[in-house]
Amino acid sequence: MLELIKVNPSSGEPIYRQLHEQIVRLIVGGQLPVDQVLPSVRQLAEHLAVNPMTVSRAIQQLVEQGWLERRRGQPTRVANKQNAPTTSSLQLLAPQANDLISQAKQLGISLDELQVLINQQWNK
Amino acid sequence: MDSSSEAILEFNQVDKRFDDKAVLSQLSFSLSAGMVVGLLGQNGAGKSTLMRAALGILDIEAGEIITLGEPAAKLSTEAKAKIGYVPQQPFGYEGFTVASALELHSSFYPEWDKSLELDWLSRFGLEAKQQVQKLSVGQRQSLALIMAMAYRPQLLILDEPVASLDPIVRRQFMSDLFELALESGSAVLFSSHITSDLERVASHVALIKQGELVLFKEIDAMREEVTLVQLAENQPVPDGVRVLNRNQQQVLVDNADQVEIAGVLNKTTLNLEQLFMELHR
Numbered sequence: 003m004l005e006l007i008k009v010n011p012s013s014g015e016p017i018y019r020q021l022h023e024q025i026v027r028l029i030v031g032g033q034l035p036v037d038q039v040l041p042s043v044r045q046l047a048e049h050l051a052v053n054p055m056t057v058s059r060a061i062q063q064l065v066e067q068g069w070l071e072r073r074r075g076q077p078t079r080v081a082n083k084q085n086a087p088t089t090s091s092l093q094l095l096a097p098q099a100n101d102l103i104s105q106a107k108q109l110g111i112s113l114d115e116l117q118v119l120i121n122q123q124w125n126k
Numbered sequence: 127m128d129s130s131s132e133a134i135l136e137f138n139q140v141d142k143r144f145d146d147k148a149v150l151s152q153l154s155f156s157l158s159a160g161m162v163v164g165l166l167g168q169n170g171a172g173k174s175t176l177m178r179a180a181l182g183i184l185d186i187e188a189g190e191i192i193t194l195g196e197p198a199a200k201l202s203t204e205a206k207a208k209i210g211y212v213p214q215q216p217f218g219y220e221g222f223t224v225a226s227a228l229e230l231h232s233s234f235y236p237e238w239d240k241s242l243e244l245d246w247l248s249r250f251g252l253e254a255k256q257q258v259q260k261l262s263v264g265q266r267q268s269l270a271l272i273m274a275m276a277y278r279p280q281l282l283i284l285d286e287p288v289a290s291l292d293p294i295v296r297r298q299f300m301s302d303l304f305e306l307a308l309e310s311g312s313a314v315l316f317s318s319h320i321t322s323d324l325e326r327v328a329s330h331v332a333l334i335k336q337g338e339l340v341l342f343k344e345i346d347a348m349r350e351e352v353t354l355v356q357l358a359e360n361q362p363v364p365d366g367v368r369v370l371n372r373n374q375q376q377v378l379v380d381n382a383d384q385v386e387i388a389g390v391l392n393k394t395t396l397n398l399e400q401l402f403m404e405l406h407r
């Protein structure tokens with residue numbers, strides 16, 4: 003799964019959040035099935051060439067939120083969906099939608115106009 | 127890492143002047159085990175001075191610097207053997223081969239790890255027989271890094287160590303830094319102009335502008351808390367907002383997430399390079 007994860011250290015978004023978001027996406031999208039074992043913090047950090055503390059922060063958060071589980075002496079795995087928070091694929095797009103909306107507002111575009119644009123682009 | 131653990135390096139209200147010019151003023155921050163602190167600032171901002179003062183190479187006018195529990199100006203031999211330092215300028219060992227230079231150098235450090243030395247020699251592509259004065263700038267930097275790190279120093283101070291290393295070697299070197307910081311419980315102070323490297327490697331960032339510490343934060347906190355805010359015409363900046371820099375209605379703000387600001391037209395988060403540029407506009 004290492005090849006599925008990428009971070010961009012030069013984006014304004016904290017690396018731990020980029021990691022968090024990507025792993026959630028992979029779980030929601032089904033690429034990471036329940037019980038799938040995750041690479042260790044060290045492997046992830048080495049692969050991404052980022053500080054292991056950053057990786058460990060993201061993993062910790064995912065465990066706390068029920069996406070991943072860590073049992074004593076075992077590697078971290080994808081948790082059973084029943085324990086996972088009820089995040090839909092749709093909710094994952096909320097930040098991007100917010101960005102789009104705020105840009106539209108800056109340009110003086112109305113909600114109707116924006117919806118027209120989305121419809122047009124969707125059907126392309 | 128536990129931030130309450132004892133500091134490995136501590137700056138306390140440090141002032142340094144060269145003749146009449148203040149180079150460091152009222153500078154305070156500290157490094158504890160596991161921290162990799164990226165030091166960022168323009169040329170002449172005081173980065174090298176700060177590092178050299180921490181090593182006791184330079185005296186300070188006021189304040190105190192405690193390095194490995196001792197005053198920096200009077201470091202014991204034992205403390206010095208636990209510090210690694212790579213200066214900006216190339217070092218001596220002209221007339222030596224790589225092997226003989228390392229042999230002499232390692233004799234000063236009881237904790238020297240020969241197998242680590244050999245690993246890194248092959249990783250950096252250095253040959254034992256090569257003459258030090260014939261090495262390229264990048265190779266000299268690699269040798270300097272081996273000399274500063276093969277005894278797993280408790281405190282590692284690197285003054286722009288990676289500028290001449292190629293990206294692949296730089297990445298490997300970064301893994302070594304993490305290993306040192308996290309597994310040996312060392313602290314690393316690291317200056318570089320390559321902000322993308324700092325974003326990867328640093329747990330904390332210290333930003334220095336004209337000898338003053340403008341920001342010192344965890345790198346993730348920096349990205350969350352420091353924002354560039356575009357205010358509406360004639361809109362004042364409310365009290366309690368920490369303004370880092372300002373160009374008309376374009377304000378660089380430190381704690382934007384904690385204070386309600388009225389009349390915000392636009393809010394942008396910044397990467398380290400953008401932050402650096404905005405700070406110096």
